[in-house]
Amino acid sequence: MTAVARPRQSWAGLWNISFGFFGIQIGFALQNANMSRIFQSLGTSLDDLPALWVAAPLTGLLVQPVIGHLSDRTWLGRLGRRRPYFLAGAILAAIALLLMPESPGLLMAALLLWLLDASLNVSMEPFRAFVGDMLDKDQHAAGYAVQTAFIGAGAVFGSIFPWLLEHLGVSNVAASGGIPDTVRFAFWFGGAALFLAVLWTVLTTREYSPAEMAGFHGEADAEDQAQVTRTLAARRLAGSSVWIATGAIVVAGVAVLSLEKEVYLLGGLLIAYGLASILAILRARGGRPVDMLGHIVGDFGGMPVLMKRLAVAQFFSWSALFIMWINTTPIVAGAFYGAPDARSPLYQAGANWVxxxxxxxxxxxxxxxxxxxxxxxxxxxxARTHIVGLLCGAAGFASFFVVTDPRWLLASEIGIGIAWASILAMPYAILASSLPQRKLGIYMGLFNVFVVVPQLLVATVMGSITKHFFPTEPIWTLAFAAGALLLAALAMTRVTAGATR
Structure with a gap:
């Protein structure tokens, strides 16, 4: 079947397609900027912060490939295939945001962080594929640019709201073991804004039917099934055994090297993937139908070369970002405000400046x-644009070591902001124009594994590094962040110019 082009979208259409991401990013911004603050306000120590953040990347790692696979195969009539996931995730995320400030203790806050991150991932992952569904290749760059603009705008609202409330007279002082009203009201506002923004996209867009999508990409699903089966059956069990052995080495290393116990989770995930791949290979060799597990394992092993090269850059990019999200509040409060204790008013002032x-x-x-x-x-x-963006981010992180006045950290954020824009737009624009459109959801979900795995590594390994080498000076974690962005830029040099068009 000959593929036909999708109709071009107007600017209003581009707006409607991505407006829901504005609300999703409000939720992510509130989480990223305030969860360390909430945890410390509820009594946790700096050393324990990475462990409490483990729930977020682990949830994304498990949820995104599954949601990507399911959304490729969902069709609920007028509601479509991606929008049911937008809506369900938004409802659950809004509930988590409403309940989070009322957490009576660390356990409840950690559980709500898990629910919040899971729900945001349920909504977010299909939004990446949604742009590819709705736009032809010549509009992919514009579509992801608009989506990135909404991500930035949503994050501005989510990040600045506690600071704005303080300047409107809302109390920013936390009672012992409590959460300031500025944070409480911001989370409640964010929950409502998230739901309404996603609802806007659900109500103002119409997804293309399975028949229309088949006309756009011109390839049958039966071909996918046969290809995945052949790919899995041809794989060697030795490769799966390597994953299991690596996981076992990581688990053993926790005891030998006295690493934080959260690193057990990383080893367990490696072992689990090895076992899952063995199961999928054996099913394929036995002629069994390819199920969701088989598709995820088969597509992960059969990623296009371009995707693998971009994945390396993503890995290092998101390592840097997660270091920033976990540590910026204690860094600014401790190094620039001289207030490492979360019970101090100066700490809360530093947290608001963050x-x-x-x-x-x-x-x-x-x-x-x-x-x-x-x-x-x-x-x-x-590709070269992305390299420039990553280098700007590395410079922004490095500048924390030369700035003495916290107000001048705004200049540092210029480089970090350019890097953030590039990380959110360039890799996805490159991928959406290069991947099979019929499998865009699963591939976007698998690509986001390389967003999640580095976060999991940072949440487990960085805690051990911080505790052993600079327990009272978390600012040194930003040296790792700067170095990670330099490595990401180096990885992007392997993405050829021709492959990015």
Whole structure:
């Protein structure tokens, strides 16, 4: 069947397709900027922060490939295939945001963080594929730029709201073991805004039917089934055994090297993937129908070369970002405000300034996504544009070591904001134009594994590094962040210019 082009979307159409991400990012921004603050306000120590953050990346790792696979195969009539996941995730995330500030203790806060991150991932993952579904290749860059602009704008609102409430007279002082009213009201506002923004996209867009999508990509699902079966049956069990052996080595290393016990989780995940791949291979060799597990394992092992190269850059990029999200509040409060104790009013002042800093880099990202990045991409190509963005981010992290006045950290956020815009737009624009459209959901879900795994590594391994080498100076974690972005830029040099068009 000959593929036909999708109708072009107007700017209003591009707006409606991605407006829901505005609300989703409000939720992520509130989580990223305030969860360390909530945990410390409820009594946890700096050393324990990475362990409490483990729920977030683990949830994404498990949820995104599954939701990607399911959304490729869902069709609920007028509600479509991606929008049911938008709506379900938004409802659950809004509930988590409403309940989070009322957490009576650390356990409840950690459980709600798990629910919040799971729900945000349920909504977010299909949104990546939704742009590819609704737009033809020549509009992919514009579609992801608009989506990135909404991500930046949503994060500005989510990040700055506690600071804004304080300046409107809302109390920013936490009672012993409590959460300030500024954070409480911000989470409640964020829950409502998230739901309404996602509902806007659900109500203002119409997804293409399975028949229409078949006309666009011109390939039958039966061909996919046969290809996945052949790929799995041809794989060697030795490769799966390597995953299991690696996981066992990690588990053994926890005891030998006295690492944090959360690292057991990483080893367990490696072992679990090895066992899952063995099961999928044996089923394929036995002629059994390919199920969801088989598709996920088969597509992960059969990723296109371009996707694998981009995955390396994603791995290092998101390692840097997660270091920033976990540590910026204790860094700014301790190193720039001289208040490492969460019970101190100066700590809360520093935490509110972090909200402003996070709002700044997200606002810069929103502007850069619609102005600087498209201009650079037209002149030097998408891959080189991404390299420039990553280098700007590395410079931003490094500048924390030379700035002494916290107000000047706003300048640091310029480079970080440009990097954030590029990380959110360039890899996805490159991928959406290169991947099989009929499998965009599962491939986007698998690609996001390389967003989640580095977060899991940071949440487990970085805690051990911080505890052993600089337990009272978390600012040194930003040196790792800067180095990770440099490695990401180096990895992008392997993405050829021709492959990015």
């Amino acid at each position: 909200d402003v800093l996070f709002a700044a880099y997200n606002g810069i990202a929103a502007v850069a996504a619609l102005t600087l990045l498209p201009l650079l991409a037209r002149r030097i190509g998408q």
